[in-house]
Amino acid sequence: MCGIVGVTGNENATDILLDGLQQLEYRGYDSAGIYVNDQQGDGFLVKEKGRIADLRALVGPEVKGSTGIGHTRWATHGVPSVKNAHPHVSADGRFFLVHNGVIGNFSQLRDEYLADVELKSDTDTEIIVQLIGKFADEGMDTLAAFRKVLGLVDESSSYAFLLMDKEQPSKLFVAKNKSPLLLGVGDGFNVVCSDATAMLEQTHDFIELMDGEVVVVEPDKIQIMDPAGNAVEREPFHIDMDPQAAKKGAYPYYMLKEIDEQPGVMRTLIQEYFNEDGTVKIDQELLDALSKSDRLYIVAAGTSYHAGLVGKELFEKLAHIPTEVHVASEFAYNPPLLSEKPFFIFLTQSGETADSRQVLTQVNEWGYPSLTITNVANSTLSREATYTLLLHAGPEIAVA
Known part of the structure; x- marks a missing residue:
């Protein structure tokens, strides 16, 4: 159990992420983190062991932007610690990734592709973001590198991935298999979450994702692709739930x-x-x-x-x-x-x-x-x- 949130196109991204993680804290409470980009070339990564309140205490006024991702963790690979908290970062500092689920063949991928990469954590998640960085460095664009890595993950694995590229700071790259993930349609912005309760303060209109689909989310559009890369059109559904119902x-x-x-x-x-x-x-x-x-x-x-x-x-x-x-x-x-x-x-x-x-x-x-x-x-x-x-x-x- 872990929680994922993401937003693009909203100047209050930091607050949206922290509030969303607060709603998902019951899904993961050993560590948490956010990455926010201000679209001006500055990105802010903040991670902390413990509860969301511990993370909030580290987020200063300078941590602001319009696009970002966040995660609250329940440890599967590696002990609760700052280094094992999400988001994880590629070696060149370009890519940031949060992940729910378990990658069954992460050790094989590490041994085959990343022998020359110094890993910073004990997680299976870091293997994925390092692979994306490696393939991008070899000349692939972000979407192609993302899709290539998804193809290397074995079918037994479960994942909900939310990826940011520092060179394309307004985009969120999304994929899922066996782990829940929703797209939320806002007014001039869009969000991503593993549970709708995290984003009910922002929207009540959500788009469901199917296993194997890959999505690029921007402030003004959502592009869904099936495993073969074909465009998928899907209308949002409405959740008629009072956000206060999810509060104590x-x-x-x-x-x-x-x-x-x-x-x-x-x-x-x-x-x-x-x-x-x-x-x-x-x-x-x-x-x-x-x-x-x-x-x-x-x-x-x-x-x-x-x-x-x-x-x-x-x-x-x-x-x-x-x-x-x-x-x-x-x-x-x-x-x-x-x-x-x-x-x-x-x-x-x-x-x-x-x-x-x-x-x-x-x-x-x-x-x-x-x-x-x-x-x-x-x-x-x-x-x-x-x-x-x-x-x-x-x-x-x-x-x-």
């Missing part, structure tokens, strides 16, 4: 706030899915698909798995439908023997859970129907499942 308000902790919100969420669910006479407001096609199945397979991770165990009791005792519950990471590598007419239910708050998505990909290849129950509309598992039901629980900030 009078509560000392998000956990307490979200516990207290549960009765209200239950009322919302009743209003959303039941008529006044008690009949359900759920798509009949989904109900028919459920009734035709001979066994339900609930797939989830963490606390969602525990909720699935409760669901199993309810399905079997009240509806008399045989039900199995599986930990997503285990199912992906060791699928059970399936019944003749299985129906899969995926529980995921974010709709981006990587292990669950791996199972859903298998289920789609097998041709079985599926339902995603999630809190995030237009999320990956929501888009890729046959059916979706939303939880309407508001933004989840507390992470047990």
Whole structure:
């Protein structure tokens, strides 16, 4: 879990980045950093170990610009430290990169291409930005170098990349695979974020990205390309959420706030899915698909798995439908023997859970129907499942 933010075309870039990272601090809190460029040739890189407040304390009034990127880290490669914090920088100081995810073959890439480069961190992320710098130094333009590196990353890797080139300071270069990333459309500027809650103060209109796509974001335009380099047109979707819903308000902790919100969420669910006479407001096609199945397979991770165990009791005792519950990471590598007419239910708050998505990909290849129950509309598992039901629980900030 890490958080990414980016903005281009807004003179308040520093404040936007810091405020966005504050909203994403629950996704990474061992270190954080920002890089901001003022379009006049000056760039400012600030990184610090610890919380966002520690980073804010280091950001002086001189750190200002209209384009920048930021990251809050939850360590995977290397201990929490300033040197391992993002953004990471190429050897020549030209490229700056933030990254969510894990690069499976980073050590092979390091040994094959970067034997002559002195690395400054212990991270897999630095390998990527050093490779981009190396290929650019050999004559490639930034986009070509970026795409070449993406082609070298093995398919098992997960990434959400946000790259800046000091020589093209108004552009953000973006790519994703298995890790969430959104483009936000502002009024005369554009933003990038790993979670919409980070940018709700700036915009409510977002463009979803698909795995393998590469994007160039400028203040006045967004260019999306598929893996083959073809242009992709995609309209934004609107998120109707009050930015204050993602704040603690009078509560000392998000956990307490979200516990207290549960009765209200239950009322919302009743209003959303039941008529006044008690009949359900759920798509009949989904109900028919459920009734035709001979066994339900609930797939989830963490606390969602525990909720699935409760669901199993309810399905079997009240509806008399045989039900199995599986930990997503285990199912992906060791699928059970399936019944003749299985129906899969995926529980995921974010709709981006990587292990669950791996199972859903298998289920789609097998041709079985599926339902995603999630809190995030237009999320990956929501888009890729046959059916979706939303939880309407508001933004989840507390992470047990």
